[in-house]
Amino acid sequence: MDFWHDNWIGSGPLCQRVKVFQNHRVADFVIGGEWNARLLSQALQLGLLRLVMATLPPALQEEDRMVWMLTPSGEFSVASALALVRTHSNASVGAACIWHRVLPITISFFMLCLLSDRLPLLEQLRRFGVQGPSRCYCCVNP
Numbered sequence: 331m332d333f334w335h336d337n338w339i340g341s342g343p344l345c346q347r348v349k350v351f352q353n354h355r356v357a358d359f360v361i362g363g364e365w366n367a368r369l370l371s372q373a374l375q376l377g378l379l380r381l382v383m384a385t386l387p388p389a390l391q392e393e394d395r396m397v398w399m400l401t402p403s404g405e406f407s408v409a410s411a412l413a414l415v416r417t418h419s420n421a422s423v424g425a426a427c428i429w430h431r432v433l434p435i436t437i438s439f440f441m442l443c444l445l446s447d448r449l450p451l452l453e454q455l456r457r458f459g460v461q462g463p464s465r466c467y468c469c470v471n472p
Contacts, residue, residue: 331356331388333373337399339385347378360387 331338333354334345345351354373359366365387370379397404400414428441443449 333359338388339381341381344374344378344382348375356388363387 333356334348334351335343336356337343338356351373359369359373359382365383367379367383370382374382396406398406398410400410401407424445428445429438440449447454
């Protein structure tokens with residue numbers, strides 16, 4: 331484990347709390363299963379030294395492995411990565427009514443076109459110079 335960049339304490343990487351650091355592993359500061367207080371005091375400020383000393387040193391017998399912190403098992407999944415980057419925003423009431431699961435998809439598209447003025451109704455046709463059957467552009471009051 332990287333002493334400065336890995337979140338082995340659980341409160342974030344130590345490199346975010348210090349200005350100057352070198353390349354160390356956690357194992358560099360552990361002797362006989364205990365923290366080497368002398369080496370830690372040379373590398374850390376007093377507040378961080380107390381935080382590290384209050385934490386039990388990690389068991390160093392196991393082989394290091396990558397852990398995905400967003401799943402309980404530690405295994406990476408696309409679903410957990412998608413949940414990380416997806417922004418959950420409040421759904422609009424209008425969109426919830428248009429895209430309702432009980433409505434046929436054709437009705438949803440029709441409602442979307444209707445609300446966005448994309449249906450060829452008389453007003454939209456008149457914009458293109460097409461006159462409807464009940465209106466005459468010559469008359470003031472059709």
